Amino acid sequence: MKFFPLIWATLWRKKARxxxxxxxxxxxFLLFGVLETVDYAFAHPSTGTSGANLLITLNKYSxxxxxxxxxxQEIRSVPGIADVTWLTWFGAYYQEPKQFVFALPIDIDxxxxxxxxxxxxxxxxxxxxxxxxxxxxxxxxxxxxxGWKIGDRIPLHSTIWxxxxxxxxxxxxVVGVYDVTDPTQRNQQASTFLFHYDYFDEGRSFGxxxxxxxxxxxxxxxxSAAISARIDALFANSSNETKTQPAKDFALAFIKQLxxxxxxxxxxxxxxxxxxxxxxxxxxxxxxxxxxxxxxxLKTLGFTDANVLxxxxxxxxxxxxxxxxxxxxxxxGALPIIKQGLQGVELSPLALLPGIGVxxxxxxxxxxxxxxxxxxxxxxxxxxxxx
Amino acid sequence: MxxxxxxxxxxxxxxxxxxxxxxxxxxxTLDIPKGEFVxxxxxxxSGKTTLLNLIGGLDKPTSGEITVAGQRLDQxxxxxxxxxxxxxxxxxxxxxxxxxxxxxxxxxxxxxxxTNLPAAQRKANALAALTLVGVADRAKHKPAELSGGQAxxxxxxxxxxxxxxxxVCDEPTGDLDRKSADEVLHLLQTLNRDYGKSxxxxxxxxxxxxxxxxxxxxxxxxxxxxx
Numbered sequence: 001m002k003f004f005p006l007i008w009a010t011l012w013r014k015k016a017r018x019x020x021x022x023x024x025x026x027x028x029f030l031l032f033g034v035l036e037t038v039d040y041a042f043a044h045p046s047t048g049t050s051g052a053n054l055l056i057t058l059n060k061y062s063x064x065x066x067x068x069x070x071x072x073q074e075i076r077s078v079p080g081i082a083d084v085t086w087l088t089w090f091g092a093y094y095q096e097p098k099q100f101v102f103a104l105p106i107d108i109d110x111x112x113x114x115x116x117x118x119x120x121x122x123x124x125x126x127x128x129x130x131x132x133x134x135x136x137x138x139x140x141x142x143x144x145x146x147g148w149k150i151g152d153r154i155p156l157h158s159t160i161w162x163x164x165x166x167x168x169x170x171x172x173x174v175v176g177v178y179d180v181t182d183p184t185q186r187n188q189q190a191s192t193f194l195f196h197y198d199y200f201d202e203g204r205s206f207g208x209x210x211x212x213x214x215x216x217x218x219x220x221x222x223x224s225a226a227i228s229a230r231i232d233a234l235f236a237n238s239s240n241e242t243k244t245q246p247a248k249d250f251a252l253a254f255i256k257q258l259x260x261x262x263x264x265x266x267x268x269x270x271x272x273x274x275x276x277x278x279x280x281x282x283x284x285x286x287x288x289x290x291x292x293x294x295x296x297x298l299k300t301l302g303f304t305d306a307n308v309l310x311x312x313x314x315x316x317x318x319x320x321x322x323x324x325x326x327x328x329x330x331x332x333g334a335l336p337i338i339k340q341g342l343q344g345v346e347l348s349p350l351a352l353l354p355g356i357g358v359x360x361x362x363x364x365x366x367x368x369x370x371x372x373x374x375x376x377x378x379x380x381x382x383x384x385x386x387x
Numbered sequence: 388m389x390x391x392x393x394x395x396x397x398x399x400x401x402x403x404x405x406x407x408x409x410x411x412x413x414x415x416t417l418d419i420p421k422g423e424f425v426x427x428x429x430x431x432x433s434g435k436t437t438l439l440n441l442i443g444g445l446d447k448p449t450s451g452e453i454t455v456a457g458q459r460l461d462q463x464x465x466x467x468x469x470x471x472x473x474x475x476x477x478x479x480x481x482x483x484x485x486x487x488x489x490x491x492x493x494x495x496x497x498x499x500x501x502t503n504l505p506a507a508q509r510k511a512n513a514l515a516a517l518t519l520v521g522v523a524d525r526a527k528h529k530p531a532e533l534s535g536g537q538a539x540x541x542x543x544x545x546x547x548x549x550x551x552x553x554x555v556c557d558e559p560t561g562d563l564d565r566k567s568a569d570e571v572l573h574l575l576q577t578l579n580r581d582y583g584k585s586x587x588x589x590x591x592x593x594x595x596x597x598x599x600x601x602x603x604x605x606x607x608x609x610x611x612x613x614x
Contacts, residue, residue: 002500002506002509003500005489005493006486006489006493006497006500009486009488009489009493010488012488013487013488293484294484294486294487297480297484297486298497299469300443300445300472300478300484301472301473301478301497301498301501301545302469302470302472302473302474302498302501303469303473303501304465304466304469304470305465305466305469306466307469307501379445379446380440380445380446383445383480383484
């Protein structure tokens with residue numbers, strides 16, 4: 001600790017250079033924190049217990065491939081299954097593509113059976129929904145976002161499903177609103193727009209009798225894995241093989257369809273840290289080069305080679321540690337924002353811990369070459385300006 | 388008979404640059420008694436600074452024996468030589484060589500970082516050394532905010548603060564005007580006379596050399612004459 005004022009003063013010898021280097025480290029570790037957290041979420045999808053009794057069955061090969069409606073009865077026959085419902089990706093937006101709407105055609109009874117207690121709604125409005133063929137039951141957040149009211153007729157554009165008349169625009173009558181009982185699910189459900197599966201199935205020009213995926217509620221969450229295996233076994237070697245997994249993993253699997261997320265994230269981080277290595281390494285080398293006479297004076301005063309090596313390494317460590325901690329703190333602060341962007345993905349601050357190790361590693365890599373140079377410094381030559 | 392603080396026996400120093408060999412010191416023998424103020428004079432390239440570096444433990448002779456403050460320096464390894472320097476030698480350079488980012492007080496404290504003194508004691512000792520050299524009022528100032536004479540006084544305070552056995556000064560007035568130079572030389576003289584510090588000073592300046600108790604003249608790597 002007694003060397004700290006010396007190390008600190010040396011670090012800020014060239015303020016502008018230190019600030020810019022520090023900023024680059026902060027940004028790199030902010031990016032590291034964000035990407036590492038997302039990667040961690042993908043690598044550890046089922047860390048919680050809530051929703052563990054919900055399963056999703058989809059086509060084994062791609063979410064874009066459908067399953068026959070006839071599978072429903074077979075799935076229902078699996079022991080341990082309490083209820084089954086079926087859904088299809090509608091791919092909708094309101095007025096313009098950036099106004100995404102998570103429109104979901106549902107079978108009311110089975111859907112509410114699966115999600116018993118998940119929603120708060122008015123029974124009269126629910127009855128109206130049951131009685132209205134083109135009716136829609138909309139999340140209150142979505143209603144607020146677009147200023148919709150009950151009785152409004154809302155056109156949604158589907159990016160997939162054409163109607164029999166060839167139009168991609170579907171019309172719905174808003175007959176009810178609902179909220180979620182679990183506040184943590186509010187963001188995840190904020191864009192949800194429920195409508196009748198029958199209306200959808202009868203209106204679409206292709207794909208009739210098929211569903212996108214099945215959702216099952218199991219009686220005992222502990223049996224989820226065994227039940228998943230039993231469901232998949234039912235359709236093994238058929239033309240529509242299935243993959244059943246916990247609902248929590250579904251959102252992640254959905255995003256993973258885009259590619260190997262982990263690889264993409266690590267590639268970005270690799271590029272960022274490779275650049276950072278050169279930038280910080282160059283700064284440290286330059287800083288030590290400029291201070292050769294000062295380091296020689298320290299040695300003259302009795303600082304040993306090891307003392308000087310330690311001082312330069314400590315300076316590198318301090319620089320990287322400050323940058324890393326600020327960057328990781330910023331990424332911790334950004335977790336709620338990222339969570340909003342990645343609905344359904346649980347983020348853990350635990351993912352930030354490796355950042356500390358990365359910072360130490362970075363400090364050693366960029367600090368060691370100049371520290372060794374300082375250690376090997378010949379006092380007489382350095383004082384004579386021969387270095 | 389007074390105790391010898393520096394004893395050099397048949398010292399040779401050869402520098403090798405590529406295939407070229409330069410013999411800087413050739414069989415030099417010298418004794419300096421404790422408490423003496425010696426001025427080393429001579430033309431450029433005569434070996435004054437090399438001799439000073441050897442006495443200060445910054446360099447090692449190619450051959451010969453060198454004993455300073457009772458320690459055979461030619462037999463010490465790098466780490467031991469560093470620790471010996473920290474305990475026994477105070478250095479004063481021509482261009483002060485203060486750390487530009489540290490205040491005068493922090494600069495003076497530097498040698499004390501190698502001791503086990505607590506922070507408060509280090510600070511007190513640094514202030515005492517600055518008071519001794521007459522620049523205590525500049526303790527919080529950085530080197531860039533000091534005049535040449537003040538900076539050199541701070542450098543002398545840094546050399547003194549750990550109470551070394553010997554002060555080694557390489558052209559301490561080379562960058563100073565006459566008035567500041569005389570003040571610094573008076574200070575060195577006081578440290579020698581009143582505090583018994585052994586001082587070895589390299590200088591080109593005959594006036595500066597007059598402040599020393601003995602003048603040694605070097606030429607072509609050997610002692611030419613004494614005055």
